[in-house]
Amino acid sequence: MNLLESHRDADRDARRDLVDALATTPREGGQVVGLTGPPGVGKSTLAGKLVAEWRRRGLSVGVIAVDPSSKRSGGAVLGDRSRIAKPPGDDAVFVRSMAARDRLGGLAPATMEAVLVMRAAYDRVLVETVGVGQSETDVSATADQTIVIVQPASGDTLQFIKAGLMEVFDLLVVNKGDLGDVAKRTRRELRLALRVLDRADTPVVLTSGATGAGVPELVDALDARFSALGDGLAALRGHKLREHIVRAVTELYGTLHLRTLGGAPSALARLEALAPDTAPSDLLDALAPASTRR
Known part of the structure; x- marks a missing residue:
């Protein structure tokens, strides 16, 4: 996990090889769940109850808790980790805090790569975001399923739709x-x-994050929808990986370069035309400027 967040040039090749290997030999059983909602809605408390219910069912769990960044160090504040209880000596639960670093999407830059690692190692992977807003919908691009938490009596039960979450x-x-x-x-x-x-x-x-009521029903609903994906799971994950590559290309080379590719839909179509088992580094090369390709 430290390797994925490393910015050292010496780690670049090892990081690329790791991500390529994990993405092209996926472990289908590792169900990935995204959890998002406005601040104060009880995301971290509910996350802790979800972890406890999965462990009660004998499942191993990896958690990626995306925390606000420390203004002093730039690292994660680690608030979410402290609210997700892990029994002493339970190696079947791993919680990793990652710093959002002011990204509007609500996720840390290396979240997709971290999901690939945890999906290979754990039965369930939970990705909890900083919060939700007009641009903070990236969690859906990393997860097989996304939960949006709504606050009772928030004044407008359709606010999640106004926030751009209708397709999330x-x-x-x-x-x-x-x-x-x-x-x-x-x-x-x-x-x-x-x-x-x-x-x-x-x-x-x-549900109740305080008492755990409704959490077993939530896990059952997640399992039912995940099972319904069936053979479509690999295609869904491949599509989301390609969407991630398009965003990565935009961040690396700018919107001007994206326009030379015909925009995001055209760039995504190029990647969808490639073989399903194409490695992420090759997907990136397919959209990168010629002068930067390997």
């Missing part, structure tokens, strides 16, 4: 279910809204 979530969670009627009312409002938006089949689960 696979499941909705109304956390703080211990608030009683107000939480149940929010769940009803969300279900009505989803029906209008032709998303009536989207699960809306009522």
